[in-house]
Amino acid sequence: MPALPEISFVIPVYNKADVLPYVIRALAAQQPAPDAEYIFVDDASSDMSVAVLEREAAATLPMVTVLRNTSNAGPSVRLNQGAAQARGRLLCLIDADELILPDAVALMQQALRQHDADLVHGKVIRSALPAAQIVPTPRGAMPDCKTGDRPLQMILQGRGFVRMTWLVETALFRASGGCDERIFIQDESLPLRLATKARRLVDFRGGMTMAPQAASHLSADKRQQHHDRFFAYYNLLADQPGLPSQERQMIAATCASIAWKAVRRSGLPLAQFAALSAYLQGKAGLAVSADFLKRAATAFRALPDIRRTAPSIQLPHSASAPPP
Structure with missing residues (x-):
């Protein structure tokens, strides 16, 4: 029976066929190569995202799982779906349109150990260039960071937590209930829920991923x-x-x-x-x-014309409560 990976990358995907080859390439360029599995959760994309994943991710990365879905449920549900299948001790959560820096995972792991933390957040570097023209380069050194034993207060007082570059203990993710599936987009709710159960948060001041020029975002x-x-x-x-x-x-x-x-x-x-x-x-x-x-x-x-979803994926030890 194969050994369990240290890290499970969980990446929700919706209509990202144009940028996915570069996202996959950046994941494969991690230095050193992490002991990891890669779980891509497609949210009923209408483009060629699944074909790209099954062709390029499987050929480039080890231990790849592509979860296909026939209905569009939103990133909150799909992140939970992927996390429910994760086998790693740590979850690395990034968006499907962000190119991770070559030493990002190593630095985030180092920060977890150095600060005895269970949650690390890295910022995103926004670029006006398309993905094909971006070449992520290593940071080379640990960025400045803020560390705190009151993670929720850090989230409430801070800014810049809405983009996903998280390294989190899987047990913490599950204890928090994961993403709030009553909300379509997880950007704001996931940090809050993680912070209620975290012991210590490390917030990197420097970017860990690069976001290329994009036509649209759900949060727009x-x-x-x-x-x-x-x-x-x-x-x-x-x-x-x-x-x-x-x-x-x-x-x-x-x-x-x-x-x-x-x-x-x-x-x-x-x-x-x-x-x-x-x-x-x-x-x-x-x-x-x-x-x-x-x-x-x-x-x-x-409010009319709002994307809403009902809970569907239950994480082990979920802390979710019914809507008030």
Whole structure:
């Protein structure tokens, strides 16, 4: 029976046939080559993504699994689907349109050991070039980083956690419940959920992946972004009633801020005066009422043309709770 890999790369894919060859090439160029398996989860792509994966990934990388799906469920569901099959002690989570630097995995592993952490986040370097013109080069040295024993507070106070370059202990991912499948896009919710269970977070200041010029991203839809951001925080309040009061207040204030932006920019059906008042209360450090948050949640649920999904993949030891 083959030995278990140290790392499981889990990469959700939707219509990335044009960039996948370069993503695969960057994974194969890791120095030194990691003891890893590679799980690509296709979300019912309508282009040639699956063909590229089955042809190029299988020929270039060891221990490749391509999971095919016939329905489009969104990255939250697909990440969980891949993580449920992962055999590694660590999960490396990256987007299917990002080219990982040649020494990124080695540096992230080193940071886990050096700081006795269970969660590492690397930034993304945005490029105006297409993937074919990008040649990722090694960082060569450990980037500056911030380390903390209160990961959730780091996430709440920080910025730049929404792009996926994560190295996380598989046990931590599963203890957190993985991605919140009530939310289509995992960008905002995954860091929050991981942080509630993490012992120590290392946040790299330097980029670990390169994002090429792209035609579109799911998160470019502002209405979808506002909806998913709000429920990332709102669901966290419902799922984690034991959070410290300071962090609950910060989360509620973030909900109010998102609601106010959505009223102005996304046509959220919520009274402007109430939304502005709640936003200003949160900004001033005052408590935002639970009644307002419930009314905001009802308004977000009423938004038309929002991609929504129902939970379908259950991780072992899932911490997910039913919608509030």
